[in-house]
Amino acid sequence: MSDRKALIRTFYERYVAGDSDGALGMLAEDVTWQAPDCLPYGDLYHGRAGVLNYATTAASWYDFILVEVDDVVDASADRSIVVGTFGGRARATGTDFRVPFCQTWEFRSDQGVALRYTNDSGAVLRALGVGPRALGTPPRAYGA
Secondary structure, rough: OOOHHHHHHHHHHHHHOOOHHHHOOEEEEEEEEOOOOOOOOOOOEEEHHHHHHHHHHHHEEEEEEEEEEEEEEEEEEOOEEEEEEEEEEEEEOEEEEEEEEEEEEEEEEEEEEEEEEEOHHHOOOOOOOHOOOOOOOOOOOOOO
16 A cells, blocks of 8 residues: 555645646546535536546636645545645635545545545635525525
C-alpha cells in the first residue's frame, strides 16, 4: 500500500492550483465523484470528464477555493478516510468561509476510483447566498 496521505495531499495541491491534467491523472478512468445533493453542483459524476465537469461547475461558484487535508486514515486495503477543511470566497456574496469535511476515497492500485464527501453544506449554502436561513432568523417576505 502506498502513502495515501501524500497521494491525496498531492491530488488536492494540483486540484486547487488548477492543474487538472495532473489531478485527473491520479484518478482511474472510471472514477465516480459524489458531491452532496443539496449543493448547487451536488451530483454523482462519472469518469475523469465527469470530475472535470464537477470541478468546473463548482469553481464557477467561487472566487477561489482552498482544501486543507488534516488527516488521512487507511480504513482498509482499498479505502481511506480523509478529514480536513474546505473553504474559499463565494462569488455571489463575497463571503469568505471555511468548513470541515469528511471524505471516503476508494483506490485501485494507486488511483482514486471513488470519492464521496460530506461537509457543513448549510454553511456553504449560506456563503453562496442560496442556503437556509440561520436558526432563529425570521423568514423573509417574498418580493421584499
